[in-house]
Amino acid sequence: MTRHVCRAAAGAVFGRASFVSEECFVLSVFPVRRLLHGGSALIPCLPPSLCDCLMPKFRSISLLLVTASLSPAWCAPLMAQAQPQAQVAQAQSERGKETFDKKVMPVLQQYCWDCHGDGMDKGNFALDKHADYKAMMADKKFWDNVREHVDTHVMPPENKDQPTNEERDAITKWIEDDVFWVDPKRPDPGHITLRRLNRVEYNNTIRDIFRVDSRPATAFPPDDTGYGYDNIGDVLSLSPLLMEKYMKAARKVAEDSIWTKPPTRLVRELGAGKFDDPNEISDRLEDQTRSIFSNGDIEARVEMPTAGVFRASLTVSATQAGPEKAKLAVLVDGKELRQLEVSADLNDASDSKKWQTFHFDLPMEKGQRKVAVRFLNDYFDEKEQDPKRKDRNVFLDSLDLRGPIRFQSGEQSKFLDWLCEGQRLQGRSLSLRGTDFDASGPGVGGDSSTVYLSGNGYVHRAVEIPEDGKYKVRLRVSANQAGPEKAKLKVNLGEMDFGVREIAVKSIDDSEEWVFEPVLKKGTHELRIEFLNDFYGGAGQDRNAVVQEVVVETTGDKKLLANRETVRKWIDMLGFRIFRRPLEQVDADKLNTMTDMVFADGGSAMDALKLVTEALLCSPKFLFRGGAEPMGVAENGSAPVDEFTLASRLSYFLWSSCPDEELLKLASAGELRKNLPAQVTRMIGDWKAYSMAENFAGQWLQLRNIDLVAPNRRLFPEFEGGIGGEMKRESLTYFDHIFRENRSVLEFLDSDYTFLNEKLARFYGIQGVKGKEFRKVSLEGTPRGGILTHGSVLTLTSHPNRTSPVKRGQFVLENILGTPPPPAPQNVPAFGEDRGRKVEGTLRQRFEAHRANPSCASCHAFLDPMGFALENYDAIGRWRDTDNRQPIDATGKLLTGQAFNGAKELRKVLVEARKNEFTKCLTENMLTYALGRGLDYPDKPFVKEMVKNSAASGYKFQDIVLGVIQSPPFQRMRVGGEGKKVAEGGTGGTVAK
DSSP states (O other): OOHHHHHHHHHHHHSSGGGSOHHHHHHHTSOHHHHHHOOGGGOTTSOHHHHHHHOSTTTTHHHHHHHHHOOHHHHHHHHTOOOOOHHHHHHHTTTTHHHIIIIIHHHHHHHTHHHHSTTOOGGGOOTTOSSSHHHHHHOHHHHHHHHHHHHTTOSSOTTSOOOOHHHHHHHHHHIIIIITOOOTTSOOOOOOOOEEOOHHHHHHHHHHHHOOOOOGGGGSOOOOOBTTBTTOGGGOOOOHHHHHHHHHHHHHHHHHHSOEEOOOOEEEEEEGGGOBOTTOOEEEOTTSOEEEOSSEEEEEEEEESSOEEEEEEEEEEEEOOSSSOEEEEEEETTEEEEEEEEOOOTTOSSGGGTOEEEEEEEEEOSEEEEEEEEEOOOEEOTTOSSGGGSEEEEEEEEEEEEEOOSOEEOEEOHHHHHHTTTOOSSOEEEEEOGGGSEEESTTEEEOSSOEEEOSSEEEEEEEEEOSSEEEEEEEEEEEEOOSSSOOEEEEEETTEEEEEEEOOOSSTTSOEEEEEOOEEOSEEEEEEEEEOOOEEOSTTOEEEEEEEEEEEEESSSOOOOOSHHHHHHHHHHHHHHHHTSOOOHHHHHHHHHHHHHHHHTTOOHHHHHHHHHHHHHTSHHHHEEOOOOBOEEOBTTEEEBOHHHHHHHHHHHHTSSOOOHHHHHHHHTTOTGGGHHHHHHHHHHSGGGGHIIIIIIHHHSOGGGGGTOOOOTTTOTTSOTTHHHHHHHHHHHHHHHHHHTTOBGGGGTOOSEEEEOHHHHHHHTOOSOOSSSOEEEEOTTSSOOSGGGSHHHHHHTBOSSSBOHHHHHHHIIIIISSOOOOOOOTTOOOOOOOTTSOOOSOHHHHHHHHHTSHHHHHHHHHHHHHHHHTTTBOTTSOBOSEETTEEOOOEEEOTTSOEEEHHHHHHHHHHHHSHHHHHHHHHHHHHHHHHTSOOOGGGHHHHHHHHHHHHHTTSBHHHHHHHHHHSHHHHEEEOOSTTOEEEOTTSOOOOOO
16 A cells, blocks of 8 residues: 555545644555564654654554554544434424514514615625525524624614614524524434544543553643634644654653562661750761760651661761770660671771771661660770870761561552552562671672672671562672682572572673572571682782672562463453553454564563553544444434443543543443433542533633733732732632532622632731631622632733723623624724823723724623623722722623622622523533534534523532533434444444445
8 A cells, every 4th residue: 555545545534634644654554574673764754753753673563553543444433424404404494484574574674674684785794685584594604693793782783773672582582492493303413523632631541541640741732722622623633743742652651651660678868967966965067977975865756657677877987085996876766776886986097997887787667766876985084195085976977777678579550550450460579789788708898789799708697588488589690700710609598508609700790690499488597698719810800709689589479470461461451441442353453463573572561561552542542532433223313322432521521531440331331321420420529520620610711821811010019929820729619619519500600608728818808718728718798709709810801901891891791691792893993091191080981982982882882881890800800999099980781781880789680680691601611612512503402401401400510510411412423324223232333324
């Protein structure tokens, strides 16, 4: 197949070839064997950055899966979506004609015909342009425009005769009931949009599947928005650049989530500065050490998360005086566990002899422990002639604890915990290095990681064997070879003599592994490693041995064997979670073939799993949603979507993330629809449901933009210290409370509470709130209540230097009532004020000149009343009584006749007179967000029904959410094949022919 054929195939699937980069299709035409064993010369057409992603062997296979997945079969249900049936148009052609002739046409002729009828088409808009009633009813966009202008009172212009509110209502009711009518027997669920995961959804999905905290999508380009949201399928395209970033992200996710490692040791470093001196027997020195000049204790407290034997490393020195060496003791919780004699002398001329480090075991209990260093034999002789030998003191540099030294299970990622179903890939083991051993003999010692045997001698330590059984002892050793024979070590573990072995490697830069498999009894056994044949033959001729690590492993522990068959099982599990539905056999075969190639090339199960993960994460079946399949019986041109699609729609709506195991389990059994209300309740109670506040409310109320606002700091110096973030937090917490507690959505319009912390409460002038945490606060006796008085909304709807009644009015109309004003007429100057000119009067007074323009009057009559009602709040949301030292006039009157004075009365008007408009606006926004597409005319009856049901149930938030979820656009899809069964159960199917 040629490159062009590949691109054409993708074009047939997606409707445009730009969805997948040309580089991906180039890869798909090369034989797998050439990709596996070739170099970059085989793909000269790839840009260097993409070559870097592919060059590790097998890396490019992931893209083979990507291109192989671009099959028409995957998107066949999308391509087969039926369009609204002609029967609907036929049934509608005469509907409402009598109402139109008697109630609508006379009003239009009386008030509109002068400019838009009888040959007049002012503004290029004619009401009599249609040939007949049928053609007129079919032009829904035309009537939606009429409805918008009549409902908002923009038309007729303010200087013309006006219809009554009843006449306006008659026109809008006819449009809603008759023009937008949909046959209730043939509800149209609308088209399904193929939706790419946006950045938030991608990050959340990776978080929930792979149990990692990384956020790879932060490196992706910003998502476009449509209809106010960034999860709209029509604007979420896939560019070659983004595909390349997906590949890099997939590799990073695989590396971060698929790993095993030996048990890690806890490290507690207690420098001298961490020790307290309750008895005042020590001094803190400039080099951060501590001198102890009198008998007694200095102590430190340390938190131990687990009990066990810890290896202590105590670095000390002394000024030696008198007949004996300085002595000290180490205590834990008041119990003396070790006495030490310090031979180092701080006054010694040789730096190597000034400090001394002791290594020894300290048993520690779990919890907070008190560790003390006690000076035992203080000495002072005034008659001593040598000032350096007059006073015996002890000096402490540090005490470090590492451990516990015991058999522990190896660590593995949380993702592997899930994939292995609780089993471990590694058994218990004990790892010993360097200073874990006690040394005996000249030239024998070590550091924290390595044992050095520079002379004949040995290292040893006690090993506690947990139970009877067979064990595996691994030694990683190396040597510098010199002389006629190779370095030899003798190894014993308790009574087990492993004999004498030669080290084959010639340099300590290399290493080799020795493995012994003894049968051991439970109890304490001494491990001893002895260097037998030290040799020195002059410069460059020094035979030394090095022990890099000793690992004792259990062999009887139950653990999962990671082999080829295990990976095959993992492929099914992982494919199910990543694709959000069972893995198709054709995809499973491709992935298993990749696994076989990895093992054939000497790779491990972890290597295969990482490559499979990368391939799955680069597949369109992961990156895109919308590949729904119909199930059940096709009725009137639609059928229910399969339950896996329903699970995905549900989870990405409420969680902005993938379905969890419970949703997928119910979908597999075909039981999700039957348990839908209970599952919605469960999901809303989950912490992930906060994404509704962050992602839905954050865009519906434009709260995301608060991070971008920049009020004039000279005029508003109080807007600092993250106060904008606190405002955003208030609004998100407020939304989350109403949502989770299933309160009335009318509380968004007016309520007697909000959520504040001390900082924001002080900013608002509200007393009695202490601390950083947000909590529910009563607003009784304050001028605030509802979302419109939140500092976030008020700041967002202001200019940097002043308030904006237009922006605030527009926010109420668009985001609260769902009746956006029409665009401003062309060639009308915007309201502005000359710089340097003295500002006189209130903003409202200065606006009057602008409103005098007839072209502006009708729009501002619609916008300004609600905006000026909020004028008591300044540009950063604080209450004020005056503007430019003059009283603020916050009175207003809606075009529907309701008068108010200030925000409090406006809130009451909205709750009493406009609650259904608000509920409709919220429902439309939520349905848009849930479907990932803009609403169309067939969706209007569903919204109307949801608003009606919401009013009947007290406008409870979760009832609206459940209404969205149970609506036909969310539950169903267009299909052909009237009356035929299209699929069985919950596994989906194909479109009936």
